Amino acid sequence: MSTVLNSKVPAGPLADKWSKHKFDLKVVNPSNKRKYDIIVVGTGLAGASAAASFGELGYNVKAFCFQDSPRRAHSIAAQGGINAAKNYQNDGDSIFRLFYDTVKGGDYRSREANVYRLAQVSVDIIDQCVAQGVPFARDYGGLLANRSFGGAQVSRTFYARGQTGQQLLLGAYSAISRQIANGKVKMYNRSEMLDVVLVDGKARGIITRNLITGEIESHSAHAVVLATGGYGNVFFLSTNAMGSNVTAAWRAHKKGAFFANPCFTQIHPTCIPVSGDHQSKLTLMSESLRNDGRVWVPKKGIKGLTAKDSVKIAEADRDYYLERRYPSFGNLVPRDVASRNAKNVCDEGRGVGATGLAVFLDFADAIKRDGRDTIEAKYGNLFDMYQQITGDNPYEMPMMIYPAVHYTMGGLWVDYNLMTTVPGLYATGECNFSDHGANRLGASALMQGLADGYFVIPYTIGDYLATLGHEKVETTHEAFVQAEKEVRDRINTLMNINGEKTVDDFHKELGKIMWEYCGMSRSEEGLKKAKGMVQELKTEFWKNVKVVGGTDELNMSLEKANRVADFLELGELMIDDAMVRAESCGGHFREESQTPEGEALRIDDKFSFVSAWEFAGDNSPENLHKEDLVFENVKLTQRSYK
Amino acid sequence: MNLTLKIWRQKNAQDKGKMESFNVSDVSPDMSFLEMLDVLNEQLTRKGIDPIHFDHDCREGICGMCSMVINGRPHGPKDLITTCQLHMRSFKEGDVISIEPWRAGAFPVIKDLVVDRTSFDRIIQAGGYVNVNTGGIPDANAIPIAKKIADEAMDAAACIGCGACVAACKNASAMLFVSAKVSQLALLPQGQVERQTRVEKMVAQMDKEGFGACTNTGACEAECPKGISLTNIARLNREFFSAKLTSDNI
Numbered sequence: 032m033s034t035v036l037n038s039k040v041p042a043g044p045l046a047d048k049w050s051k052h053k054f055d056l057k058v059v060n061p062s063n064k065r066k067y068d069i070i071v072v073g074t075g076l077a078g079a080s081a082a083a084s085f086g087e088l089g090y091n092v093k094a095f096c097f098q099d100s101p102r103r104a105h106s107i108a109a110q111g112g113i114n115a116a117k118n119y120q121n122d123g124d125s126i127f128r129l130f131y132d133t134v135k136g137g138d139y140r141s142r143e144a145n146v147y148r149l150a151q152v153s154v155d156i157i158d159q160c161v162a163q164g165v166p167f168a169r170d171y172g173g174l175l176a177n178r179s180f181g182g183a184q185v186s187r188t189f190y191a192r193g194q195t196g197q198q199l200l201l202g203a204y205s206a207i208s209r210q211i212a213n214g215k216v217k218m219y220n221r222s223e224m225l226d227v228v229l230v231d232g233k234a235r236g237i238i239t240r241n242l243i244t245g246e247i248e249s250h251s252a253h254a255v256v257l258a259t260g261g262y263g264n265v266f267f268l269s270t271n272a273m274g275s276n277v278t279a280a281w282r283a284h285k286k287g288a289f290f291a292n293p294c295f296t297q298i299h300p301t302c303i304p305v306s307g308d309h310q311s312k313l314t315l316m317s318e319s320l321r322n323d324g325r326v327w328v329p330k331k332g333i334k335g336l337t338a339k340d341s342v343k344i345a346e347a348d349r350d351y352y353l354e355r356r357y358p359s360f361g362n363l364v365p366r367d368v369a370s371r372n373a374k375n376v377c378d379e380g381r382g383v384g385a386t387g388l389a390v391f392l393d394f395a396d397a398i399k400r401d402g403r404d405t406i407e408a409k410y411g412n413l414f415d416m417y418q419q420i421t422g423d424n425p426y427e428m429p430m431m432i433y434p435a436v437h438y439t440m441g442g443l444w445v446d447y448n449l450m451t452t453v454p455g456l457y458a459t460g461e462c463n464f465s466d467h468g469a470n471r472l473g474a475s476a477l478m479q480g481l482a483d484g485y486f487v488i489p490y491t492i493g494d495y496l497a498t499l500g501h502e503k504v505e506t507t508h509e510a511f512v513q514a515e516k517e518v519r520d521r522i523n524t525l526m527n528i529n530g531e532k533t534v535d536d537f538h539k540e541l542g543k544i545m546w547e548y549c550g551m552s553r554s555e556e557g558l559k560k561a562k563g564m565v566q567e568l569k570t571e572f573w574k575n576v577k578v579v580g581g582t583d584e585l586n587m588s589l590e591k592a593n594r595v596a597d598f599l600e601l602g603e604l605m606i607d608d609a610m611v612r613a614e615s616c617g618g619h620f621r622e623e624s625q626t627p628e629g630e631a632l633r634i635d636d637k638f639s640f641v642s643a644w645e646f647a648g649d650n651s652p653e654n655l656h657k658e659d660l661v662f663e664n665v666k667l668t669q670r671s672y673k
Numbered sequence: 674m675n676l677t678l679k680i681w682r683q684k685n686a687q688d689k690g691k692m693e694s695f696n697v698s699d700v701s702p703d704m705s706f707l708e709m710l711d712v713l714n715e716q717l718t719r720k721g722i723d724p725i726h727f728d729h730d731c732r733e734g735i736c737g738m739c740s741m742v743i744n745g746r747p748h749g750p751k752d753l754i755t756t757c758q759l760h761m762r763s764f765k766e767g768d769v770i771s772i773e774p775w776r777a778g779a780f781p782v783i784k785d786l787v788v789d790r791t792s793f794d795r796i797i798q799a800g801g802y803v804n805v806n807t808g809g810i811p812d813a814n815a816i817p818i819a820k821k822i823a824d825e826a827m828d829a830a831a832c833i834g835c836g837a838c839v840a841a842c843k844n845a846s847a848m849l850f851v852s853a854k855v856s857q858l859a860l861l862p863q864g865q866v867e868r869q870t871r872v873e874k875m876v877a878q879m880d881k882e883g884f885g886a887c888t889n890t891g892a893c894e895a896e897c898p899k900g901i902s903l904t905n906i907a908r909l910n911r912e913f914f915s916a917k918l919t920s921d922n923i
Contacts, residue, residue, distance in 0.1 A: 083807070084807040098736075099789070100793070102737070155808070158813045159805075163802070163863070164802075168823070168827075169820045192827060197833075208801065272730040311732065416758075421703070422703070485807045533718045579722065585685075585783060585787065
């Protein structure tokens with residue numbers, strides 16, 4: 032193991048690590064907590080839950096979000112549900128089973144101790160949310176309902192219709208609102224973090240831009256928590272919200288926080304396909320559709336085949352390729368396998384729709400078998416949404432779907448305490464890398480966000496603060512002055528380029544490169560090519576981007592430019608990381624690493640590690656550090672869905 | 674298709690603001706309404722003109738950020754969807770489309786179509802929660818809740834806080850928004866302890882923010898993208914009267 036990285040995983044049996052660690056952590060006594068200030072950036076599940084919990088404990092919290100209200104964070108869009116090892120269904124679930132499924136689902140690239148803790152605290156999350164008034168689905172007896180999700184063999188997913196993320200976020204929002212009312216949390220809406228400030232090597236504050244007035248502000252604290260979500264928008268098109276960005280995490284990276292597994296991204300197989308160059312984002316259709324829908328393309332490619340015309344194609348001329356290749360799992364193969372196969376058939380020229388980048392998801396057989404009413408009861412709202420967006424009626428013709436970027440497992444490297452490699456700087460939720468390995472299971476993102484925010488960081492941050500002392504750093508300190516100047520200089524540079532291309536022009540180009548060469552399928556040759564392309568694009572950006580408007584006002588053009596500048600740098604690091612990881616693993620396929628049948632081949636003896644990248648200066652290659660992954664409680668197996 | 678857009682432009686909160694006309698060509702029926710505005714904004718940017726500012730984020734109809742009055746209707750001509758879910762196939766060649774921000778004293782315009790909705794946040798801060806800390810909570814199944822009640826609470830909880838109800842109301846009343854939260858928590862056993870103080874505090878804050886009175890016209894329900902029912906307002910009124918009869922909390 033590298034000498035720099037210390038995961039701080041406690042010794043002892045897996046099941047006892049967290050409770051022992053909680054006892055070993057230093058605590059700040061209740062009357063001293065009010066002497067400490069904590070900054071929380073981002074108010075999604077991971078941020079709002081942490082900010083609220085810190086406020087309840089007595090810390091002074093400053094929370095920041097770029098949206099107009101903390102209730103808008105993109106956690107709100109999660110549909111399916113949240114996992115918890117409650118075993119309410121008496122079907123053999125347990126903390127160990129949830130832990131095992133998560134490690135296995137992550138293709139053995141996550142840290143055992145973190146995942147076990149996640150499974151342990153999962154049960155508390157459900158209690159907490161119910162107490163807040165989250166209206167989870169219930170059975171007729173009044174007890175909580177569960178469903179199975181994402182191929183799990185037990186029913187452990189709690190849900191609130193198709194709006195689980197919304198309801199959990201509104202729960203966390205209510206908790207943070209209560210602390211705002213109590214004066215323990217000061218909320219800064221429409222504020223974007225543009226740098227983290229280090230004093231004596233420790234994170235002591237942030238620089239923000241007030242998005243309404245354009246004012247650059249300094250905020251000082253004893254610790255900084257980043258809960259700023261994932262970086263899926265590096266691909267331009269993803270299921271992320273339009274504003275989701277990597278800027279806060281990337282600035283932290285450039286100030287010394289290592290970035291872990293940046294190439295681990297998740298591609299969701301069932302999204303509504305791109306309809307043209309105007310496309311701004313992609314919409315996810317719930318994975319549950321694959322329970323009844325059959326995926327197919329014509330055996331021989333037909334250019335521009337519409338869904339309407341597809342019903343005329345004879346059964347013998349259709350290729351139900353998932354059922355053919357994976358007879359035991361069929362249409363229910365995991366996300367990565369379904370996505371990769373869709374890409375392959377389209378690459379073969381058999382894709383459908385105007386762009387040729389789509390496959391059919393057909394409910395005709397299910398409607399014939401179960402009746403339209405049954406299908407409507409199960410998927411009515413999804414069918415309506417599909418028709419709303421595409422104009423096609425899925426009761427009469429197949430849907431068209433295509434994979435899209437959905438989640439990023441990579442993120443800032445954190446130890447067991449969720450602290451990055453910068454003392455006093457923490458990362459929670461999708462912003463860190465810690466729990467999902469190379470592939471995240473369905474209904475686990477909400478679980479991790481709330482676990483980190485409600486039940487992990489409120490304990491671990493005290494250990495750091497207790498040794499730090501409560502002296503404050505003034506924002507007149509030269510470190511703040513210097514960081515503010517850097518932020519202002521960068522904004523002025525962007526404003527003064529006055530080139531020919533818009534920010535979106537660059538963002539779309541970057542997205543195309545990343546999707547083509549660093550998406551579902553990667554090869555050494557392609558990655559080399561992509562690296563050159565991204566470097567060129569970055570150089571061009573700083574010479575030829577056009578940002579209009581002023582600096583002292585609401586300027587969404589400038590906001591985007593700041594974000595895309597960081598995506599361009601992140602893109603290059605993702606390519607470097609993908610290059611190093613010469614194995615097929617989890618959500619991604621490395622063409623040089625496949626079985627004779629063309630399936631993904633993981634290589635455990637060479638790649639059982641977390642890659643953690645250290646920034647080394649603007650024009651220098653980053654340094655790679657490796658955290659070796661040790662598996663003491665699960666046996667590594669190759670996945671097979673044949 | 675080719676369209677004429679008449680859009681509200683206002684440089685900042687102090688500016689008086691006015692409608693301006695723009696032409697967009699080659700609009701595809703598959704575009705969403707916001708993608709059509711993206712196309713216009715790219716054109717404006719290339720000409721060095723400040724793009725039209727509008728709030729948007731998830732573009733999946735759930736975050737509640739998008740907020741436009743299109744041809745006089747909040748979120749446009751179709752029922753039960755937000756602006757981001759509206760697609761251009763709902764319009765036809767040569768249409769003239771007017772686009773304005775939410776209009777309400779309690780939602781001041783920040784720039785163009787962007788308004789300040791923090792008054793909604795302050796109403797929630799006044800009492801739209803259950804007073805529980807993290808941890809030390811009884812098991813989630815300790816209190817059974819009848820499915821019918823849980824479903825009704827969920828109907829109310831589906832509110833996305835976009836403010837279309839306020840924009841639709843001739844009095845700019847926030848009653849539908851406030852009643853959705855009051856109902857959700859009044860229905861659930863977890864909300865019982867603070868049932869009376871909650872409704873009183875939230876209504877007091879709503880009045881303080883300058884939202885208008887409710888005269889039961891039902892425009893809010895008609896324009897709500899999530900179909901929040903007017904029944905919630907009836908429940909709020911009942912909760913409020915009962916609280917005022919029996920308590921002197923605030």
